[in-house]
Amino acid sequence: MLNRNVYKAIAHPIRRDILKRLRAGPKTAGELAGEYDISKPSLSSHFSILKEADLIFARREGNHIYYNLNLTVANEVLAALMDMFGIEKET
Amino acid sequence: MLNRNVYKAIAHPIRRDILKRLRAGPKTAGELAGEYDISKPSLSSHFSILKEADLIFARREGNHIYYNLNLTVANEVLAALMDMFGIEKET
DNA sequence: AATCTAATTAGCTTATTCCCTAAATAGAGT
């Protein structure tokens, strides 16, 4: 079932941007850090909020941590919103 | 274009529930107030957050105020999320 | 085992959110 925190998770513009970038494939925390004018600890906190919402998951490789988009949950969010608005999937 | 506040607006469970109930048609503030264990001023504040996000709009009739779901914006939210996640509309 | 790099956790401050009660406003009916 859909974690209630997903809505809070997508409420922040940086977190939405992270999700958008992860569409294209896994990225390390460091790679993403380069994209934002924010301290690494603050960004790390955004990662953990996204993780807690199950929107992303982490995989360590050497001393890098790769973040991946969780498409299953992404789809669940969309389904929940479509249900909320009473909008059907197909055009 | 999509108001940035929509994400904050849908981040609260009561506001999501309001949207869901408005799917079925317009409701007055009073009708909705009956559904939640929250003061009327607090609920009124939720309405104004939803209004500010353009997710609902109000129409006065006598001394009732009817709230309506703005389906246009609802669709825009879905489109924005599908874009964010890189998910296509049709199955 | 010392060190380097990558990333997180701890601790703190400021801003925002969310709720409340009391007071004000808008319109309808008397």
Add this chain to the structure above:
DNA sequence: ACTCTATTTAGGGAATAAGCTAATTAGATT
């Protein structure tokens, strides 16, 4: 004009969110 009902605005307090710097952890490398 007064009053009743519906709803919002004002003001304030507690909880949560979001940022920072400094310190720590985890693993790789020498």
